[in-house]
Amino acid sequence: MKSDIRVCADWETAHDRPVYTLRDRCPECDGPTANSAPAPFSPEDPYGEYRRRARRRDAE
Incomplete structure (x- = not known):
């Protein structure tokens, strides 16, 4: 779904x-x-695990 509202x-x-x-x-x-x-959210996101892992690694 695309929003018509835009931001600078x-x-x-x-x-x-x-x-x-x-x-x-x-x-x-x-x-x-x-x-x-x-961005759209999908529970079956194939790269979600890798993003969460990278985020935890960056937080440490």
Whole structure:
């Protein structure tokens, strides 16, 4: 499922807060926008075990 709501891709460096829009360009800084929806989650994720292992290894 794709969200129509987009967020400024450079909001961390260009703005104090996220700027949401429906356009392909940010209305405030004219930068590119990205899809604001999180990545889909699947319990059968074939690489989930490896990501969790890497995350635990990085935390130590």
